[in-house]
């Protein structure tokens with residue numbers, strides 16, 4: 001460990017590892033600090049991702065793929081099931097291994113990694129971030145850097161210390177509880193989603209297969225719902241009703257920030273990536289692929305700004321992200337708000353209409369169209385978004 | 390005042406992300422409320438997926454919620 005690095009990355013999740021790798025690939029010195037003992041563990045994730053989403057960064061490899069997904073099963077509140085074949089394959093990952101492989105790719109590019117290093121403050125001079133303070137094996141340290149990349153996840157505090165408003169409205173937080181279970185009988189190649197008041201109001205319930213009759217079973221509900229009833233109580237209700245014989249292997253809690261990206265994700269000497277920047281797709285709650293995209297853009301620009309000795313270049317990250325995904329997330333967020341207000345009746349009628357669509361015509365696009373036909377006011381929302389854009 | 394039942398906490402960070410005052414400190418397996426910063430707004434309680442946070446009696450009496 002040196003006492004100065006060009007780039008310091010806080011957090012070794014998918015966003016942090018990609019930021020570290022893409023910065024290191026520019027030929028600058030990079031240190032990534034992770035508070036936990038192991039990269040990739042504990043896993044707080046349903047682990048679903050599209051094949052294309054990961055292959056932009058790492059070749060598919062059976063060692064981190066628990067199952068291959070080729071269809072969705074959407075379940076309406078009245079029990080109507082609609083099966084939707086997927087044009088493009090997806091995966092359920094073993095994130096414990098996946099995250100570790102991503103970190104290895106960062107280290108192969110030249111980044112140094114330190115675990116059990118808890119970042120607890122920033123070094124700031126003349127309003128410019130110039131390093132971090134951290135606790136490592138019981139001792140307090142300080143290291144200077146030209147750029148700090150905050151990749152510290154949903155619990156991010158690093159951005160706040162730089163004066164950026166990062167806390168998320170409790171209504172936009174999907175508060176999640178998940179069991180990984182064995183001994184359940186489900187299609188090993190299908191994702192199952194459940195909607196409606198009983199299982200997951202203002203959110204959704206998922207069952208994602210992990211092979212060998214095991215699965216990630218969980219849900220997210222908005223903090224608005226959490227105010228009345230916790231995620232874990234919804235989860236236990238679902239299990240008792242649908243899978244009373246399942247054996248629980250692990251239980252986790254977690255939060256998914258389902259909002260558009262923060263207004264400000266870059267300032268002098270610092271950028272935010274991944275969950276820390278609220279780069280999750282607000283409609284699906286997926287943040288693995290979008291976090292890697294955010295991290296890679298941020299890392300590349302941080303590396304370039306150091307190489308070119310142009311600190312202001314860092315600020316171009318904001319636009320680069322918005323052009324790639326940020327603007328699209330604003331649209332997704334509006335759609336999410338429309339869908340979250342659907343009544344059980346509406347979910348049921350969409351499922352009934354879609355059941356009549358022949359299998360070969362069942363695409364996500366057609367499902368969305370059906371949802372729009374059933375809910376004309378959403379059309380106006382969506383149209384507005386596109387017109388304004 | 391907000392009370393944490395540390396034995397139940399999963400250290401997931403959901404409450405940290407919504408706290409408007411940056412009043413929650415989370416380490417690998419340790420969580421603390423920084424009392425000087427906490428305004429007892431109770432948003433962390435609403436967001437905890439597994440019911441780890443509570444108002445203690447004192448807080449309920451003082452709270453306007």
Ligand SMILES: Cc1cc2nc3c(=O)[nH]c(=O)nc-3n(C[C@H](O)[C@H](O)[C@H](O)COP(=O)(O)OP(=O)(O)OC[C@H]3O[C@@H](n4cnc5c(N)ncnc54)[C@H](O)[C@@H]3O)c2cc1C
Pocket residue numbers: 010011012013014015016033034035036040044045046047048049117118119120151152153154155156176177178218253254255256273274275276280285286287288289291
């Ligand atoms: C229950 C649940 C289910 C989900 N399901 C899916 C899914 O199926 N598909 C999908 O795409 N996404 C899913 N997500 C979202 C996805 O997990 C996240 O978006 C993704 O992990 C974000 O990556 P990240 O690198 O930004 O943050 P993280 O993966 O959270 O990594 C942040 C890292 O920073 C470290 N850290 C934090 N603070 C500090 C500090 N002060 N000092 C040092 N290190 C620090 C943390 O320990 C952590 O390792 C789910 C999330 C939850 C909670």
Ligand code: SF4
Pocket residue numbers: 391407408409410411412413422426427428429430431432433434
């Ligand atoms: S009560 Fe409000 S201010 Fe206090 S810790 Fe909880 S969220 Fe933060």
Ligand code: SF4
Pocket residue numbers: 253254393397398399400401402403404405415420436437438439440441442
């Ligand atoms: S939200 Fe609940 S489980 Fe998660 S860190 Fe906060 S108190 Fe612990």
